[in-house]
Amino acid sequence: MTARPRLPESVQYLKGVGPRRAERLAKLGIETVRDLLYHVPHRYEDATTVSPAGRLKPGDDATVIGHVVVKGVLPTRRKLRIFRAVLRDSSGVIECAWPGQPWLDRQISRGDLLLVTGSVGFFHGPQLRPREFTILDTGADPDTAPSDGVVFPVYPATEGLGHKQIRAIVDDNLDAMLPELEDAELFPQDWLDDLSLPRLDEAIRNLHRPRSLSDVEPARQRLAYEELFFLQLLHARARQALSREAGTAFSAPPSLSAPFLSGLPFELTAAQQRVWNEIAADMASSDRMYRLLHGDVGSGKTVVAAAAMLKAIENDRQALLMAPTELLAEQHAATLGAWFEGLGEELVLLTGRRSAADRKRILAGLADGTLRAAVGTQALIQQGVQLNRAGLVVIDEQHRFGVDQRRALAEDGGGPDVLVMSATPIPRSLALTLYGDLDISTLDEMPPGRRPVITGIRPYGARPAALDWLGARLEEGRQAYVVYPLIEESEAVDAGAATAGRDELVARFPDHSVELLHGRMHSADKDVVMRSFLAGDIDVLVATTVIEVGIDVPNASVMLVEHAERFGLAQLHQLRGRVGRGAEQSWCVAFYGGE
Numbered sequence: 001m002t003a004r005p006r007l008p009e010s011v012q013y014l015k016g017v018g019p020r021r022a023e024r025l026a027k028l029g030i031e032t033v034r035d036l037l038y039h040v041p042h043r044y045e046d047a048t049t050v051s052p053a054g055r056l057k058p059g060d061d062a063t064v065i066g067h068v069v070v071k072g073v074l075p076t077r078r079k080l081r082i083f084r085a086v087l088r089d090s091s092g093v094i095e096c097a098w099p100g101q102p103w104l105d106r107q108i109s110r111g112d113l114l115l116v117t118g119s120v121g122f123f124h125g126p127q128l129r130p131r132e133f134t135i136l137d138t139g140a141d142p143d144t145a146p147s148d149g150v151v152f153p154v155y156p157a158t159e160g161l162g163h164k165q166i167r168a169i170v171d172d173n174l175d176a177m178l179p180e181l182e183d184a185e186l187f188p189q190d191w192l193d194d195l196s197l198p199r200l201d202e203a204i205r206n207l208h209r210p211r212s213l214s215d216v217e218p219a220r221q222r223l224a225y226e227e228l229f230f231l232q233l234l235h236a237r238a239r240q241a242l243s244r245e246a247g248t249a250f251s252a253p254p255s256l257s258a259p260f261l262s263g264l265p266f267e268l269t270a271a272q273q274r275v276w277n278e279i280a281a282d283m284a285s286s287d288r289m290y291r292l293l294h295g296d297v298g299s300g301k302t303v304v305a306a307a308a309m310l311k312a313i314e315n316d317r318q319a320l321l322m323a324p325t326e327l328l329a330e331q332h333a334a335t336l337g338a339w340f341e342g343l344g345e346e347l348v349l350l351t352g353r354r355s356a357a358d359r360k361r362i363l364a365g366l367a368d369g370t371l372r373a374a375v376g377t378q379a380l381i382q383q384g385v386q387l388n389r390a391g392l393v394v395i396d397e398q399h400r401f402g403v404d405q406r407r408a409l410a411e412d413g414g415g416p417d418v419l420v421m422s423a424t425p426i427p428r429s430l431a432l433t434l435y436g437d438l439d440i441s442t443l444d445e446m447p448p449g450r451r452p453v454i455t456g457i458r459p460y461g462a463r464p465a466a467l468d469w470l471g472a473r474l475e476e477g478r479q480a481y482v483v484y485p486l487i488e489e490s491e492a493v494d495a496g497a498a499t500a501g502r503d504e505l506v507a508r509f510p511d512h513s514v515e516l517l518h519g520r521m522h523s524a525d526k527d528v529v530m531r532s533f534l535a536g537d538i539d540v541l542v543a544t545t546v547i548e549v550g551i552d553v554p555n556a557s558v559m560l561v562e563h564a565e566r567f568g569l570a571q572l573h574q575l576r577g578r579v580g581r582g583a584e585q586s587w588c589v590a591f592y593g594g595e
Helices: 018-026 033-037 163-183 189-195 200-208 213-243 257-262 270-284 301-313 326-341 356-368 403-411 428-434 460-475 498-508 523-535 569-576
Strands: 043-047 061-075 081-089 092-099 113-122 126-137 150-154 290-295 318-322 348-350 373-376 390-395 417-422 439-443 454-459 479-483 514-517 540-543 556-561 587-592
Touching: 018 163, 033 163, 043 113, 043 126, 043 213, 061 092, 061 126, 081 113, 092 113, 126 150, 150 163, 163 200, 200 213, 257 301, 270 290, 270 301, 270 417, 270 439, 290 301, 301 318, 301 326, 301 390, 301 417, 318 326, 326 348, 326 373, 326 523, 348 356, 454 460, 460 479, 460 498, 460 556, 460 587, 479 498, 498 514, 498 540, 514 523, 556 569, 569 587
Parallel strands: 092 126, 290 417, 290 439, 318 373, 318 390, 348 373, 390 417, 454 587, 479 540, 479 556, 514 540, 556 587
Antiparallel strands: 043 150, 061 081, 061 113, 081 092, 113 126
16 A cells, blocks of 8 residues: 655655656745645636537537547648547537647547537537547447536646646645645634635645535635634734834933924824824834834825934934835935924935945944934945944835845844835735734825825727827926836737837827836936936836836826736826826826727
């Protein structure tokens, strides 16, 4: 009797694998038996509904079960060899064709019982081109053909190892692997019953070998529940560990933060005041602060962050803000610098563009503590930067920084409080999943008088009229973004491209400046284009999502998004946030569909 494979064992020793396939499976993250069990299909071919072969017509998408009555390889004038087989069931016959797969002539024999699923075309009559097929029986009795279909799992694959090969490996070993999961169940049965979730072994079986598509969703939910349960458990442990970290109790009189807030030319919104109270209470505590400041574009996150930085500075600690791009860091430095200067506090900017003399002065000031406020890019965490009594780190657009980058800045200087900011829309339940180790403060109110961006969704046929409307906005002196999903046109993807879009808009608006911006450009060239757009020298900026995290251009009041269906919701939200930064009414129009 063959011993059943253990979950931690190498996948190499499973039936049908071996050293070479094990190497290819490793590219998919599959190294152990457990990894293979959890390598679940990403979609399914539903072949459970069986159609009569003799009633198929062109345009149908069908599954047929029938016996092979005729088969052979047909050569064509283009030297393409096509394997064809005629299947018969009780209703009649259907010809099946596999272009470019002549080797199937050695696998499929007359009399075999086949299940095939695919689309029906026309070639001297109805012809089915199978996407999937399986040999149900060899030499079977034509009068005992089954009427039930099957669900084909389709697995994520890699070069040299297709999804059908992975399916065969899983299917050959599934019965031997599943008993191992009986001892791997972590939740009590009554718990699973209350949640209407299957046991782990049942869920894995139904994901790999479902009887119908209705088996799949409960199985997915079971694995998702387990993943989220342990993710939250890890977050809870992280929070417990963080709660034990000694922080700085910022208890000095509010000699800077209070004058700053009272001297603003506007009143804080109720949401800003609530969030500020939460942050101030955290900073006054002796526990280290880890907080996410979440709010829509224009909700006033920068003002709250500035108050928090001043609270650290008035306690004779350093406060730092890190932004993902040099231009955004410069804008933050200009805004915060003006505020801080009025309070007698110098704020410095540290980016890769600083001269050697400026950089030397800034590094010396940060190291000896005479400089207490700094804004920068990732240059703040590069080798050679030493901090002295760091009290607060603010990370803007935190999703643009890697985990190691954030950790390096947060841990530098002796464990400062950490405030991360994000404008990406995140439902609270998802935010708790992604940032379960952080406390969350949400700005859910916009400042009074701020005009909301008018957002429209239009079919692609409305685009010509929209371009006429764009021309009118340009004549009024406004600037615009036009965003495409691709840099250059591709035969593989049916979507517009920024390069072609730029050429079209140059021809359409000859009296206006139209420039291109995309991720393949050299960083120095991108910087020149963005600075020109900010200065008003460019009227229309045709771009990809490289502008998703950008700068404030108050005069840019129009955002056109081409092929919006190819962007994620968070991306569309970030793109819309590029406009609406000034006093004028702004618009965002998203086009969907093809030409």
